[in-house]
Amino acid sequence: MILRPEAGAGTRAVWAGEENLFSHGATVVPVYQSVLYAHDTVEAWHDAIRQEPRDVYTYARTSSPTCDALERKLAQLDGAERSLSFATGMAAVSSVLLALLKPGDRLVSIKDTYGGTNLVFRDYLPKFGIDVELVDTDDEQSLRAAVKRGCRLLYLESPTNPTLKILDLESCARMAHDVGALVVVDNTVATPINQLPLRNGCDIVLHSATKFLSGHSDVLAGTVSGSSELLRPIARFRGILGTVLSAQSASLVLRSLMTLELRVRRHNENAQAVAEFLAGHRLVEKVFYPGLPSHRGHAVARRQMAGFGGMLSFLPRGGLAASRTLLNTLQLAHLGSSLGSVATLAGLPETTSHAELSPEEFRATGIAANLVRYSAGVENAADLIDDLAQALTAIDS
Numbered sequence: 184m185i186l187r188p189e190a191g192a193g194t195r196a197v198w199a200g201e202e203n204l205f206s207h208g209a210t211v212v213p214v215y216q217s218v219l220y221a222h223d224t225v226e227a228w229h230d231a232i233r234q235e236p237r238d239v240y241t242y243a244r245t246s247s248p249t250c251d252a253l254e255r256k257l258a259q260l261d262g263a264e265r266s267l268s269f270a271t272g273m274a275a276v277s278s279v280l281l282a283l284l285k286p287g288d289r290l291v292s293i294k295d296t297y298g299g300t301n302l303v304f305r306d307y308l309p310k311f312g313i314d315v316e317l318v319d320t321d322d323e324q325s326l327r328a329a330v331k332r333g334c335r336l337l338y339l340e341s342p343t344n345p346t347l348k349i350l351d352l353e354s355c356a357r358m359a360h361d362v363g364a365l366v367v368v369d370n371t372v373a374t375p376i377n378q379l380p381l382r383n384g385c386d387i388v389l390h391s392a393t394k395f396l397s398g399h400s401d402v403l404a405g406t407v408s409g410s411s412e413l414l415r416p417i418a419r420f421r422g423i424l425g426t427v428l429s430a431q432s433a434s435l436v437l438r439s440l441m442t443l444e445l446r447v448r449r450h451n452e453n454a455q456a457v458a459e460f461l462a463g464h465r466l467v468e469k470v471f472y473p474g475l476p477s478h479r480g481h482a483v484a485r486r487q488m489a490g491f492g493g494m495l496s497f498l499p500r501g502g503l504a505a506s507r508t509l510l511n512t513l514q515l516a517h518l519g520s521s522l523g524s525v526a527t528l529a530g531l532p533e534t535t536s537h538a539e540l541s542p543e544e545f546r547a548t549g550i551a552a553n554l555v556r557y558s559a560g561v562e563n564a565a566d567l568i569d570d571l572a573q574a575l576t577a578i579d580s
């Protein structure tokens with residue numbers, strides 16, 4: 184199957200990647216459960232070990248056919264030369280950082296990264312002699328100054344989780360490349376349907392595929408995309424550390440990707456409708472969603488995103504007690520710590536994106552404790568709005 188270069192994301196999500204792996208006319212890639220792959224001769228075996236990237240397999244910790252199909256599809260969706268799959272989003276994050284950085288290097292990032300990533304920056308990278316500077320997400324001048332002071336890797340997230348702040352990816356890529364630094368973007372909240380950071384000049388894009396890419400809260404996975412050259416040391420590191428994805432999980436992600444474009448369009452519509460409803464409600468103090476013209480990053484988001492995403496956050500009036508009542512009253516939302524599922528999910532950041540932080544560390548993030556994070560599912564928008572309306576009534580009484 185040769186896809187036309189102009190094929191849309193929905194077409195690529197369905198048709199790209201699996202073509203080498205169908206047999207007997209199957210239309211779904213099998214779960215290759217095999218750990219080892221046998222060879223006809225020792226000479227063929229010898230050649231297989233030295234091939235990179237491999238489409239002759241030797242041992243599943245290095246590469247395997249089901250994961251390969253997933254990686255080929257992802258490369259097509261991210262607009263990348265190559266993709267790699269990982270056991271979790273955090274395995275993807277830590278493998279990229281540890282494979283690309285060495286003692287004495289400096290990493291610059293923002294304060295609003297995902298809680299787990301923030302912990303890697305603060306507690307683990309310094310242990311390996313890597314200097315880390317975290318800058319206020321909304322302060323591009325400080326970011327530029329920090330990068331200019333010396334930087335090997337600029338690590339970004341946009342939109343951020345749960346604050347929905349927007350960074351100008353093109354401008355960030357330029358400032359990093361001016362000092363010879365690499366730019367890595369965690370694109371989990373946007374998805375490749377809404378945003379393609381590699382097109383904005385960034386070098387590596389990663390996703391927690393546990394979220395929208397899988398979309399059904401039934402599998403943990405992570406992905407990394409970029410040039411073959413940049414990904415080579417990361418692939419090697421993955422094979423040595425063993426942060427690979429299982430074939431079973433790869434199969435689930437592959438199945439989910441077939442509907443990615445369809446789901447993300449619905450997530451976008453629902454989040455926009457919910458954000459507009461909340462923004463007009465007297466019991467809501469503030470709504471954070473890049474699709475609202477009042478959002479500080481709206482103009483940049485319009486430029487670099489094809490859709491504004493399925494996640495928003497908001498501050499109900501009445502502090503933490505009101506937020507708790509509202510969440511406890513919602514019917515059409517799991518109170519659970521993830522995002523990007525077909526079912527709406529809601530929670531407070533202290534128990535979701537930043538659950539790994541201590542109370543003191545959480546306070547230091549500056550995120551309001553009563554901020555409600557809302558990941559709109561693929562239900563009907565009218566029902567989600569009715570549900571929020573009744574929950575808001577409950578905080579009024």
Ligand SMILES: *Cc1c(COP(=O)(O)O)cnc(C)c1O
Binds near residue numbers: 391392
């Ligand atoms: C969930 C998440 C991660 C971590 O992914 P896991 O699959 O849970 O390891 C990283 N970044 C962002 C933005 C996330 O939301």
